[in-house]
Amino acid sequence: MTRVLVTGSSxxxxxxxxxxxxSDGLDVTGLDRRTGHNSGDFIHKDLLDLREDFHLHHRLKSFTHVIHLAAEAYVPTSVTHPDRYVQNNVIGTTNLIEVLAAAxxxxxxxxxxxxxxxxxxxxPVDESASPxxxxPYAASKLSQEAFCQAAAQCWGLPLVTARLFNNYGPxxxxxxxxxxxxxxxxxxxEFSMTSDGSQTRDWVHVRDTADALARLLFADDVEGGIYNVCAENEVSxxxxxxxxxSHVEKPPKVVRASAIEGHLRRSAGIGRKLREATGWSPAGSLDGHLKEAFTY
Incomplete structure (x- = not known):
C-alpha cells in the first residue's frame, strides 16, 4: 500500500x-512543528526532536514515499541568524534520513x-551548473542535498532532488x-521596493509546483536525479x-529601500529535464494567476 509522508505540510x-x-486519493500524512490545516493524518513534531522519539521512528518507517519540505526558507533571516538554518535545515534533515534510511x-x-x-x-541555469x-540559506539547502546524496550512497536512500524556483499563490x-x-x-x-526593481526571478504558481512534485514522487527512471522546477519566465x-x-484603479506609491544582503540579482531556470521526465508544464500564465488572485 502506498503511504506518503509530507514534512513541512503546514x-x-x-x-x-x-x-x-x-486529490489523487492517496493516503497522505503531514508532519510539521506547526499545527496543520489540511484534512487527514498529521504528526505534530519538530524534526530537531526526532532523534530520541523511538515510537515515532517505528511509524515513520511505515511510509513508502516521502516529500521533505520542512525547512527555514527566508534569505534575509539566514543572514542574521545562520545558526537557525544549520539547525532546522541541516540537522533536521539528517535526523530524518537517519530514521528513513533503515525503513x-x-x-x-x-x-x-x-x-x-x-x-x-x-x-538561465540548468541542473549541470556548479552550485x-x-x-546561509542557500548553503543550508546545498548541505541538505549533500547529506541526502551521502545517504543514497551509504544506505541506499532512494533519492530524487527538486530545486524549486520562486513560488507564488494562495x-x-x-x-x-x-x-x-x-x-x-x-x-x-506605500510599497517598499528593495534595490532598483531590476532584479529578476522565475515565477512558478504553487499549484504547478505541487503538481511537479507529485509527478516526481512517482515517476520512473528519475532516482538519483536533480530537477529544476521552473516556468522559464524570467521576470523583473x-x-x-x-x-x-494593471488590475487596480489606483496603484500604490512605490518607495525605494536598500538591497537585501544575500539576494541574487538574477534567477531563472531551464526546465527541460523535468518536462522530459514527467511531462510536466505550468498551467496558466503569471498575469492570469494575478488576475485570479484579485478576483478573490
Missing part, C-alpha cells in the same frame, strides 16, 4: 502538496531543495513580494509591479 508549499496528493518500505525520498544553491551563476551559494507569507504588493493595492499603503520586480498594478 507551510505554504506543503499545504498545496498535501491537497494535490489527496524497509521506502521507495522514493523526494528532497525539495532550492534554486538558491546556484547562487551567482549565469542564467555557488550566496547566502496562502503565501504576507511579507513576500506579490502578497505585499497586493496588500499595498487593497489597503492604499518592475514587471511584477506593472502586472499587479
Amino acid at each position: 507551510g505554504f508549499i506543503g499545504h498545496h502538496v498535501v491537497t494535490r496528493l489527496q 524497509p518500505h521506502i521507495t522514493r525520498f523526494l528532497l525539495v531543495s532550492s534554486c538558491e544553491v546556484y547562487g551567482t551563476t549565469s542564467v 555557488r551559494p550566496a547566502s 496562502g503565501q507569507q504576507p511579507d513576500r513580494l506579490i502578497p505585499a504588493l497586493m496588500r499595498a493595492c487593497t489597503e492604499g499603503t 520586480v518592475h514587471e511584477i509591479c506593472r502586472l499587479v498594478f
Whole structure:
C-alpha cells in the first residue's frame, strides 16, 4: 500500500502538496512543528526532536514515499541568524534520513531543495551548473542535498532532488513580494521596493509546483536525479509591479529601500529535464494567476 509522508505540510508549499496528493486519493500524512490545516493524518513534531522519539521512528518507517519540505526558507533571516538554518535545515534533515534510511518500505525520498544553491551563476541555469551559494540559506539547502546524496550512497536512500524556483499563490507569507504588493493595492499603503526593481526571478504558481512534485514522487527512471522546477519566465520586480498594478484603479506609491544582503540579482531556470521526465508544464500564465488572485 502506498503511504506518503509530507514534512513541512503546514507551510505554504506543503499545504498545496498535501491537497494535490489527496486529490489523487492517496493516503497522505503531514508532519510539521506547526499545527496543520489540511484534512487527514498529521504528526505534530519538530524534526530537531526526532532523534530520541523511538515510537515515532517505528511509524515513520511505515511510509513508502516521502516529500521533505520542512525547512527555514527566508534569505534575509539566514543572514542574521545562520545558526537557525544549520539547525532546522541541516540537522533536521539528517535526523530524518537517519530514521528513513533503515525503513524497509521506502521507495522514493523526494528532497525539495532550492534554486538558491546556484547562487551567482549565469542564467538561465540548468541542473549541470556548479552550485555557488550566496547566502546561509542557500548553503543550508546545498548541505541538505549533500547529506541526502551521502545517504543514497551509504544506505541506499532512494533519492530524487527538486530545486524549486520562486513560488507564488494562495496562502503565501504576507511579507513576500506579490502578497505585499497586493496588500499595498487593497489597503492604499506605500510599497517598499528593495534595490532598483531590476532584479529578476522565475515565477512558478504553487499549484504547478505541487503538481511537479507529485509527478516526481512517482515517476520512473528519475532516482538519483536533480530537477529544476521552473516556468522559464524570467521576470523583473518592475514587471511584477506593472502586472499587479494593471488590475487596480489606483496603484500604490512605490518607495525605494536598500538591497537585501544575500539576494541574487538574477534567477531563472531551464526546465527541460523535468518536462522530459514527467511531462510536466505550468498551467496558466503569471498575469492570469494575478488576475485570479484579485478576483478573490
